[in-house]
Amino acid sequence: MPTSLCVNSPDDAPVIRAETALHQHHSRPLARLTLWLLAGIALAFPAAATRAESRLPDVIEEISPSVVGVGTFDRLRSPAAALLGTGFIVGDGRTVITNAHVVARPLSRTSNETYVIFIGRGEQGRSEPVQVLERDDEHDLAVLRFTTGSPLPAFRFAEPRRARPGLPIAFTGFPIGAVLGLYPVTHTGIIAGISPVAIPRGSARELTAEQVRLRRGAWDIYQLDAVAYPGNSGSPLYDVETGDLLGVINMVLVKRSREAALSDPSGISYAIPGAQIIRLLDQLRLSH
Template sequence: MPNAVQSSTRRTCEACLLAAGLLALPLAGGPALADLPATAAQMKRSVVAVGTYMAVRQTQKQPRGTGFVVAPNHVVTNAHVVPRKLDEGRRETVAVYRPGADNRTEMRPAKLVAADREHDLALLRFEGGSLPAVTLGRTADIREGQWAAFTGYPLLGALGLYSATHRAVVAALAPIAAPVGSGRELTPEMIKRLSAPFKILQLDATAYPGNSGSPVYDVDSGRVIGVINSVYVKRTRESAIKDPSGISYAIPVDHVRALMSKAGLR
């Protein structure tokens, strides 16, 4: 009975490999280890573009960045993606966009619910049916060296609503206020940050302007651990180190939780 012998031998070998830690099993309650394609596909359902809409404008739809659904009809993005002042006379509104059927763009009007300017975060409520919400992680669980990914719309002007996923390592959890050589190098914004510093995630991947507001998530579990932010953070840190390539920053997820709590969301 060669088949029975082979089957028994195979089971014995697998048991040996498991004992030696050389045969990995999928994590319970989540996708298989490092199954980024499956995790990214799930995340894409919750990612939207954020911008404005004006019926009388030559280009009616103007997406400016990325956002992601955190609760029924609620999206988180960077505060700098949402204009502080809208042209009410011309009926300009905040809007979220997502790919629709037949290569059309689906637009949904939205309103600003709450903002955290200190951490450059905004919470929007959009009209229409609900979209799948992400699962939020906790900053305390983030580890330097862990694999992460972010999904968003990096080049909205050139590529349109075609999301892209980038893989990265969490290189560091570092203070937002970078050290300087002398007081003459300090800017007003840097002084403000020094008075109330907080940690940011440093990622070894390149984010583009349209990625502002993109969710950063753990590759294995899909839990969101941060929000991509390039403009806000770079104004503070990159004055000391001149635009390094391949480095991006993200606001830790606990600040998202605080903003949602402020708005009465769980």
């Protein structure tokens, strides 16, 4: 009630006080209900985050056998093994996914250099030769196969609708190569956004050839609130609560297309959605 009604009207004061008391009487239950609702919401989000965080150590332990190093082996070179990036196992346990740029370098024919995956941890690691079945340069994906040794545990693919902004994620790989041995490192964050892979520029004349190519077949990428490094290329992106595969970390394709529009490229990390991996595996008639 406006306070001006009682300024010069003493006779109205009892009425105003009565109406004010009545208003306060009815507003108290509503205020209490609002406080309870706000408290419930505040408690719900930390509880969900806490559940995911408490599961993370177990999830990392579960998915680690599915994460491998990708590199080359040349017995005439010192050191003979060179780690180039990260990969992970899908399907029947013999299919490896990584980035196409990780396996883009021509191999030496004179020394019988081969692509290999590195399995195991630390000094107990071993290598297995792999064949590059397919390279999809447009999406910077590569499919490798190994036939020696035993199959490895494979990732489960998450439902496509599971990936959305705000979802807590993690990725595991070898960000500093094998400097300290074959020890994987895990980084965490969230999916910060889902957007087209290339940012259009102000006019057609400002578009790079790479951006023109990508705009013709536009597809979405995940922008991550997490830090990845060059050795993380090919690392699996997964749900921290379930360990299900969401996509693959990429540090090259997006940088030279999406961030070509920026005068000062950011440290933002990106991932290629799992749907692109499934599409490629279906083309090769491989299980996933």
